[in-house]
Amino acid sequence: MVTPGQRYAVAVPTLERLDVHALRDVITTFRDTVRDHARGLNLLNVYPVPDGDTGTNMARTLDAVVAEMEGVDASDLGATCDAISHGSLMGARGNSGVILSQILRGLASTLKHQAEGTGQKVADALTAASVGAYQAVLKPIEGTILTVVRESAEAAKAASAGDASLVDTMRAARAAGKRALDNTPELLPVLKDAGVVDAGGAGYLLFLDSALHVIDGVPLPQPDSVDDYAHGLTEEQFEAVAHRSSGVDGQLDVSEQRYEVMYFLDLEDHLIEQFKQGWGEVGDSIVVVGGEGIWNCHIHSNDIGATIEVALDLAGRPKQIRVTDLFEEVADEHAHREAALGGVPSRAGAGLPPVTTAVVAVCSGDGLAELFSNLKVQGIVSGGQTLNPSTAELLDTVEHVNADQVIILPNNKNIIPVADQVNRLTSKTVVVIPTRTMLEALAALIVYDPEADAGENADQMNDAIQSVATGEVTQAVRSSNSEVGPITAGDWMGIVKGEGIVSVADSVLGATTHLLDNLLGDESELLTIITGRDADPVITAQIEGWMADEHADVQIERHKGGQPLYPYLFGVE
Numbered sequence: 001m002v003t004p005g006q007r008y009a010v011a012v013p014t015l016e017r018l019d020v021h022a023l024r025d026v027i028t029t030f031r032d033t034v035r036d037h038a039r040g041l042n043l044l045n046v047y048p049v050p051d052g053d054t055g056t057n058m059a060r061t062l063d064a065v066v067a068e069m070e071g072v073d074a075s076d077l078g079a080t081c082d083a084i085s086h087g088s089l090m091g092a093r094g095n096s097g098v099i100l101s102q103i104l105r106g107l108a109s110t111l112k113h114q115a116e117g118t119g120q121k122v123a124d125a126l127t128a129a130s131v132g133a134y135q136a137v138l139k140p141i142e143g144t145i146l147t148v149v150r151e152s153a154e155a156a157k158a159a160s161a162g163d164a165s166l167v168d169t170m171r172a173a174r175a176a177g178k179r180a181l182d183n184t185p186e187l188l189p190v191l192k193d194a195g196v197v198d199a200g201g202a203g204y205l206l207f208l209d210s211a212l213h214v215i216d217g218v219p220l221p222q223p224d225s226v227d228d229y230a231h232g233l234t235e236e237q238f239e240a241v242a243h244r245s246s247g248v249d250g251q252l253d254v255s256e257q258r259y260e261v262m263y264f265l266d267l268e269d270h271l272i273e274q275f276k277q278g279w280g281e282v283g284d285s286i287v288v289v290g291g292e293g294i295w296n297c298h299i300h301s302n303d304i305g306a307t308i309e310v311a312l313d314l315a316g317r318p319k320q321i322r323v324t325d326l327f328e329e330v331a332d333e334h335a336h337r338e339a340a341l342g343g344v345p346s347r348a349g350a351g352l353p354p355v356t357t358a359v360v361a362v363c364s365g366d367g368l369a370e371l372f373s374n375l376k377v378q379g380i381v382s383g384g385q386t387l388n389p390s391t392a393e394l395l396d397t398v399e400h401v402n403a404d405q406v407i408i409l410p411n412n413k414n415i416i417p418v419a420d421q422v423n424r425l426t427s428k429t430v431v432v433i434p435t436r437t438m439l440e441a442l443a444a445l446i447v448y449d450p451e452a453d454a455g456e457n458a459d460q461m462n463d464a465i466q467s468v469a470t471g472e473v474t475q476a477v478r479s480s481n482s483e484v485g486p487i488t489a490g491d492w493m494g495i496v497k498g499e500g501i502v503s504v505a506d507s508v509l510g511a512t513t514h515l516l517d518n519l520l521g522d523e524s525e526l527l528t529i530i531t532g533r534d535a536d537p538v539i540t541a542q543i544e545g546w547m548a549d550e551h552a553d554v555q556i557e558r559h560k561g562g563q564p565l566y567p568y569l570f571g572v573e
Contacts, residue, residue, distance in 0.1 A: 014167055015215045018117030020077040022214055024069060027084060027104075029220075030210040031062035036223050037206060044199035046241045047144065047190050048095060048254040048285045048300060051330050054199035057094030061101060064091020081112035089289060089296050094260070096200040098287040098298045099133055099145055103204070105289065106132035119169035123160035126153035126173060138276050138286035143188025145200030152177035152208060167216045174208040181205055194241050254284040257300035259396065260324040261307045265295040267316035278310035300326065304392035308425070320427040323392075323399040355450035357457050358403035361441055362389060362411045362419075365533065365562035368438055375445040378402065383415060391421045398422055398430060405429045405454035407461070409441045431458045437497055438561070439470040439528060439571030471496045471515050473508060473568045494518070508539050512568060513546055519572045520551055527554050530561035530569035543568070 015022055034041070034055065041055030068087025072079040085108045088101035106129035114121040130153040134140050155176030159169045181201045185192040212218040241255070261283075267275060269291060279286050283301030290296050297318075301307050304323055311318045360379035361372050369380045379397035383389040398406050406428055410419040413436045423430040431454045435441045444461035452460075476491045482501040487493065494503035494515025503514030520527070527547065531540060540558070547556060561569060 014217070016118075016166055018111070018122055018166060018211075018215070020075060020080050023077070023111060023117070024074060024080055025214045026207075026211050027062070027069060028066055029214055030207050031059070031066050033206045033210050033220055034059045034062055034203060037203075037221075040223055041199050041203050044196045044202055046194045046196060047141075047188060047198065049326050049330055050194075050241050050255075051326055053094055054096045054203060057097040058100055058200075058203045060093045061088060061091050061097035064088070065104060067091075078112055081108040084108040089294070090264075092289070092296050092298075094262075095285055095287060095298055095300075096145065096203065098262075098289055098296055099136060099200060100203070101296065102132045102136040102287075102289040103129040103145075103149060103207075106130070117166070118160075119156075119164050119166040120160040122166060123153070123156035123169055123173075126156045129153065132289075136287050136289045138280050138288070139284070141188065143184040143186070143191060144198050145204050147184065147187060148177050148180045148198070148201035148204050151180035152204075167212075170208065170212050170215060174205070174212060177201075177205050177208050190241050252284070252302075254300055256302075257284050258302050258325065258327050259304050260285075260298070260300055260326050261304055261321070262296070262298050262323075263308075263311075263318040263321040265290075265297050265311050265316050265318050266293060267295060267311065267314060268293060271314050271316070275310060275314055275316065278313070279307065282306040282310065304396055305390055308392065318425070321395060321399070321425045322427075323396040325396065325400060354402045356403060357405040357407060357450060357452060357454045358401035359407045359409060359445070359448060360394065360397050360401060361409040361445075362394075362415055363438060363441070364564060367560040367562035368530065371559055371561070372441070372445065375442070376448065376450055377409075377445065379406075383412070389415065389418070391418050391425070394419055394422050395425050398426055398428060403428075403450075406431070407448075407454055407457055408432045409435045409444060411435045411438050411441045429454055431455070433458060433461050433465070435465055437470040437472070437571075438530060438563070438569055439468055440465040440497075442528065442571065443468040443573070467573055469496070469519050469572045471502075471519050471570045471572075472566045473512050473515060473570075474566050476504075508536070508567060509542055509546075512539075512543055513550075516543075516547070516551075516570065519570060520554060521572075524551070524554050524572050526573045527551075527556050528571040528573075529556065529558040530563070530571075531558065532561055532563045532565070532567040532569070534564075535567040539567075 038055030038059050042052040045052050045054040065084055065087040068083040069080060072083045085105045088104040092098040092101035107125045110125035110128040111117065130150045133146055133149055137146065140146050152173040156169050156173035159172035181197050184198040184201055191198060209220055213220050272288060272295060276286060276288055279299050282303055283299040285300040287298040288295055299307055308318055358378040360381060361377045362381045362383040363369055363372060364382060372380060378401040381389045381393055381397050394408060408419045408422065408430060410416045410432065416432065416434050419432045433444055435444060443464045447460040447464045448457055472495050474493055476487050476489055476493055479489050480487045482504060484501060484504055487504050491504050491506060492508050492511035493501050494511045496502050496518055502518045503511050505511040505514065544556060547554060
């Protein structure tokens with residue numbers, strides 16, 4: 001393979017036709033060139049949100065295209081075009097990647113039936129690419145890659161109508177594309193505020209550069225050149241584009257939509273417009289590409305669940321759902337840019353370390369969250385007895401952790417069935433350990449190994465939760481009856497997992513000591529106490545004093561959990 005440095009000045013004979021070999025060379029060169037320029041494209045990325053990933057996403061999309069293309073006969077034009085189309089559909093990443101995939105699909109579908117690949121035929125292909133790109137976007141925005149593609153296609157069409165050669169047609173397309181790119185800040189105010197051109201449009205211009213390189217030996221632009229636009233934003237520019245708003249009451253700017261949701265959708269073709277309109281009611285930056293029952297779908301939204309429900313309401317089947325917290329991505333990108341400018345360094349922990357198996361745990365209370373984090377939990381979801389997280393919230397956290405295998409600790413019996421839904425909504429391997437209490441989760445985390453696979457961890461963690469007996473103390477909110485006697489509103493109750501209410505008293509201390517008498521046995525060695533938000537230090541000292549008198553052989557380990565409603569959680573091993 002030719003190295004990037006070599007590709008910038010390679011003499012080749014001028015081609016009069018774009019045959020299958022030249023087409024494959026254009027796509028591969030385009031992939032390599034985008035890789036070389038990915039950093040610069042990332043720095044340009046301010047629309048729809050300044051998360052600095054346009055170049056990366058375009059490169060990853062093209063990686064998938066080239067991989068698919070390399071798996072078919074290099075002399076078969078039809079198979080090559082089908083590979084370009086399918087690879088771009090299945091491999092598209094991010095807003096820019098999905099739009100790029102539709103451009104490539106438009107090119108491939110046209111060239112597949114044009115064996116001669118003349119200037120006129122290539123102009124037809126560029127026109128098809130432009131039409132396809134606009135059709136894929138629910139609300140086309142000028143000043144983006146769409147404008148650059150359209151104006152370059154129009155110039156190619158005009159040149160070919162005058163019987164221009166392939167080279168002259170592509171030169172006309174490139175010149176018009178460059179003018180359109182330079183003009184994007186005049187069409188899209190956010191670009192003008194940031195002092196940049198559109199990142200996606202700059203990426204597409206590299207396609208035209210790659211084509212001219214293959215067809216006529218024109219040197220490829222070098223990364224970080226003056227013409228590359230690859231400069232970072234000042235802190236003031238970044239703040240202006242990162243914290244903008246629509247300025248219209250009740251109307252959100254696309255940058256105010258927190259989550260990027262992407263998934264493949266099995267849906268009948270005649271329903272796709274209805275699907276896009278449904279998405280239009282719950283989000284923005286909507287791009288949907290595909291056909292023949294399989295679609296690659298992209299949206300920015302503040303309601304993850306709603307983006308999935310739109311598909312389900314049409315009897316569609318979402319799969320391989322990917323959720324990205326854009327607010328976190330923008331914050332991380334801001335930190336990186338500040339660091340590059342000599343400002344404050346990137347915040348600690350901005351990037352989670354890659355592990356074989358990550359853990360996502362549900363908990364309530366800052367202390368418990370810190371304790372879980374200290375035990376290598378990568379994802380914390382707020383929830384508990386009175387606040388059950390949704391499947392979408394769990395899914396979002398699963399997608400965010402840096403691992404392909406994930407264990408979920410629901411820590412409440414009501415959350416277990418919710419957690420069980422996550423595995424079918426993600427391409428990651430998800431295993432739910434049916435923990436019903438925070439203390440079971442702690443026991444499981446003691447044996448957790450981030451570098452072991454999910455199956456091995458599940459075996460060890462399930463065994464661990466069987467070795468701990470757990471209980472909790474809470475206050476009754478209404479009068480009722482129990483197996484240990486009547487309960488009056490305001491009474492304190494001791495509850496043991498698997499047994500229910502085992503003690504009722506008019507004081508926290510009374511309910512707790514009766515509970516512990518039930519939990520502790522002759523072979524008990526360790527009592528773990530998690531104090532809640534309403535735990536009284538005096539009462540806590542009294543509990544420990546009682547333990548010293550009644551169960552002197554049992555070691556006590558105490559942690560501040562900060563959980564509401566339950567002043568004390570107990571685990572006995």
